[in-house]
Each structure stands twice: as structure tokens, then as C-alpha cells.
Amino acid sequence: MRRLALSLIALVTLLPVARAQSKPMLAATPPMGWNSWNWFAGKVTQEDVKQAADLIVSSGMRDAGYVYVNIDDTWEGKRDASGVLHTNEKFPDMKGLADYVHSKGLKLGIYSGPGDQTCAHYEASLGHEQQDADLYASWGIDYLKYDLCGFRTKMNADAPNDKLKQNAMMRDAYMKMHDALVKTGRPIVYSLCQYGFDSVWQWGAEVGGNLWRTTDDVKENFPSIALIANSNVGLGKYAGPGHWNDPDMLEVGNGKLTLDENRTHMGMWAMLAAPLLAGNNLTKLTSEITGVLTNREVIAIDQDSLGRQAERVYQEGPVQIWSRPLADGGRALAIINFGEDTTFLRGIPLHLKEAGVTTGMKARDVWAAKDLGAIKDDYKVVLRRHEMLLLRFSK
Numbered sequence: 001m002r003r004l005a006l007s008l009i010a011l012v013t014l015l016p017v018a019r020a021q022s023k024p025m026l027a028a029t030p031p032m033g034w035n036s037w038n039w040f041a042g043k044v045t046q047e048d049v050k051q052a053a054d055l056i057v058s059s060g061m062r063d064a065g066y067v068y069v070n071i072d073d074t075w076e077g078k079r080d081a082s083g084v085l086h087t088n089e090k091f092p093d094m095k096g097l098a099d100y101v102h103s104k105g106l107k108l109g110i111y112s113g114p115g116d117q118t119c120a121h122y123e124a125s126l127g128h129e130q131q132d133a134d135l136y137a138s139w140g141i142d143y144l145k146y147d148l149c150g151f152r153t154k155m156n157a158d159a160p161n162d163k164l165k166q167n168a169m170m171r172d173a174y175m176k177m178h179d180a181l182v183k184t185g186r187p188i189v190y191s192l193c194q195y196g197f198d199s200v201w202q203w204g205a206e207v208g209g210n211l212w213r214t215t216d217d218v219k220e221n222f223p224s225i226a227l228i229a230n231s232n233v234g235l236g237k238y239a240g241p242g243h244w245n246d247p248d249m250l251e252v253g254n255g256k257l258t259l260d261e262n263r264t265h266m267g268m269w270a271m272l273a274a275p276l277l278a279g280n281n282l283t284k285l286t287s288e289i290t291g292v293l294t295n296r297e298v299i300a301i302d303q304d305s306l307g308r309q310a311e312r313v314y315q316e317g318p319v320q321i322w323s324r325p326l327a328d329g330g331r332a333l334a335i336i337n338f339g340e341d342t343t344f345l346r347g348i349p350l351h352l353k354e355a356g357v358t359t360g361m362k363a364r365d366v367w368a369a370k371d372l373g374a375i376k377d378d379y380k381v382v383l384r385r386h387e388m389l390l391l392r393f394s395k
């Protein structure tokens with residue numbers, strides 16, 4: 001009898017676990033992949049996306065963790081008489097594209113918005129949320145970026161000068177698409193894109209967001225990257241498994257970014273537990289850029305299962321120190337020179353205690369792939385302009 005009672009208790013306690021196991025958490029670590037916008041913008045075609053999928057595999061990016069191949073704006077055509085949205089001539093066969101991407105062991109993402117039009121003035125989802133979600137699910141879509149843009153016109157028209165009402169409208173609109181996605185029964189990562197309005201980090205998870213943009217668009221230059229990194233100070237407490245702050249897609253390999261700048265960008269995004277969505281031209285991948293994008297140790301920091309985003313623990317002039325706790329009890333520490341000159345950190349201690357580094361921990365220089373042993377506050381750091389020293393401390 002006692003044994004029966006115990007087995008019953010075990011069954012009841014294990015049931016929720018079994019249920020949770022049958023439905024793995026979406027975006028348990030920050031999503032990784034590639035998005036068409038930063039390089040192709042409005043010119044992207046189905047062939048470009050297929051080629052991107054091929055290159056993600058052949059470059060080794062897939063094996064490093066980049067799985068989402070995301071089509072951004074400008075794939076949309078018109079709605080027919082029953083309201084069903086069609087693709088435009090650049091994307092003749094979305095289902096075929098999804099099948100192709102899936103056959104490579106990758107996933108396909110798409111883009112829309114809560115307004116009647118997207119940012120690039122294509123058809124968006126207002127009034128057709130469930131219909132669109134069902135359409136995505138029927139194609140086999142795995143990720144949706146939902147961009148506010150056109151909905152702002154509606155907010156201004158329906159609630160002129162009433163910020164509170166506008167914010168409520170915005171939340172409802174995001175919630176509506178979340179509900180529609182859930183109803184499809186297909187796991188679809190939900191990415192909110194509304195540039196950080198109304199402190200989205202405070203409510204993004206409540207409306208079902210797996211990630212939410214914290215700022216305006218990233219640009220392919222270092223000041224933009226530095227500005228975005230600094231705009232994420234203090235947001236760490238809002239991120240965690242299943243719900244992430246999104247400082248926008250990567251510009252690694254774009255524009256005239258130097259190797260130091262590309263590394264600082266990638267390393268900073270890893271510290272921020274940011275989604276890593278490459279945005280470069282994969283047909284022109286150099287070994288240097290592939291090396292930055294696929295650095296396993298940097299990716300391991302980004303994807304750390306504890307999911308705790310870094311916070312800035314120290315700043316002196318252009319030099320900043322950020323720290324993030326890791327699942328193995330260690331710490332990742334980034335020391336960044338955001339300034340224009342080479343900086344000698346002679347007088348600046350590493351502030352290891354404030355950064356959560358305990359005595360006895362051993363350091364590794366991640367970008368240099370070099371063990372440094374048990375360094376102390378007086379460890380001398382010399383940083384070139386825009387360079388980052390990324391340290392991983394382990395017990």
C-alpha cells in the first residue's frame with residue numbers, strides 16, 4: 001500500500017517534468033542564425049536565402065550554432081479576396097524554400113508587423129494575425145520578427161497624444177500575434193522589434209516575446225555598436241532563458257570594421273547574452289570573419305546555460321569593464337577600450353572583486369586562446385583603439 005502511495009506521488013510530481021520535457025523551451029539560449037536585412041535589405045530573393053543556407057553549412061557556421069536563416073522585410077505580396085497573403089515575385093515558393101532550409105538542418109525565419117504595412121511599406125498583419133500565423137505554420141516557419149513600424153500610424157491616429165493608451169495598444173498588438181502563433185501549435189520563436197519603446201524589457205516576456213530589440217537599428221560602424229552596447233547597461237536583470245534583450249543583428253564583416261572592432265562587437269554581444277544573427281554577405285566570407293563569427297569560446301559565453309547577461313562594473317574614461325556569471329561558477333570579463341587611442345591600463349586595476357572573480361580562479365584570454373593563470377588586479381592591460389580583452393575565469 002505504502003509502495004503504491006509512493007509511486008502515485010512520484011507519478012504526480014514527475015508529470016509536469018514529463019510535460020515540460022515534451023515541449024522544450026523555445027530560445028533556451030539566445031537564438032543564433034543569419035538575417036537578410038543588414039546586407040541585402042530590400043533586394044533579398046529566394047535564391048539569396050537558399051545560397052545563404054548553403055554557405056552557413058559550408059562555412060562551418062551551422063556547426064558553430066547558427067541555425068536560423070531569417071528572411072527580413074520585402075518578401076510579402078498582396079492578399080487575395082479571402083485575405084490570404086501571398087509572397088511577391090522574389091519568393092515564388094516559400095514552402096519549397098522552407099523544405100530546402102530544413103533539409104540542411106537549419107530553420108527558417110520570416111518577418112511581419114502589427115500594422116497594415118511593414119517598414120518597407122509591404123503588407124503587414126493588422127486584422128489578419130491568425131491567418132498569417134497559420135500561413136507561416138503551413139510553410140514550416142520557425143521564427144517571426146514582428147516589427148512595430150506601420151502600427152505607429154495607427155497608434156497616433158487612434159490615441160493621439162495619449163502615450164499610455166498607445167503603449168497599451170502596442171502591448172495588445174504584440175500579445176495578439178503571440179496568441180496566434182501559440183494557436184498554430186508550431187514552435188515559432190517570437191522576436192519583438194519596436195526599438196525599446198516603453199521599456200519593452202519590462203513587459204516583453206509577458207506578451208510572449210522570446211527576444212526584443214532594445215534600441216534603434218544597428219549600423220555598420222563602431223560608434224553605432226558602442227552606442228548600442230552602452231544602451232544595454234542595467235538591462236541584464238530582464239534577460240534569461242526563453243526571453244532575451246536583443247541589441248540587434250550583427251554587423252560583423254560589414255562596412256569598414258577592423259578586426260579589433262569586429263571582435264569587440266562579437267565579444268560584446270556574447271557578454272550581453274544577445275541573439276547572434278549574422279548580417280553579412282556570406283558569399284564574401286573571409287577566414288578572418290569566419291574566425292570571429294565561429295569562435296567556439298566566444299559563442300560558449302553567449303550561449304552559457306545560466307543565461308545571465310553581463311553588467312558594467314567599472315568605467316574610467318573610454319575604458320569599461322563588464323562582467324557576466326557563468327553556469328560553471330566562473331565569470332566572463334570584458335575590458336573594452338571604446339576610445340580612439342591606445343590605452344595603457346597601468347593605473348586601472350581590473351576590479352576583479354567587484355566583477356565577481358574570486359581568489360583562485362584562473363584566467364584565459366579568449367581571443368588569444370591563451371591561459372593566463374591566476375592573474376590579479378594589477379594585471380597590465382594594453383588595449384588598442386576599439387579593442388576588447390575578453391577573459392574567462394574558471395575555478
Ligand code: GAL
Pocket residue numbers: 037072073118119120147149193216217
Ligand atoms: C526596421 C528594423 C530593421 C529591418 C527593417 C525592415 O524597422 O529595425 O531591422 O527589419 O525595419 O524594413
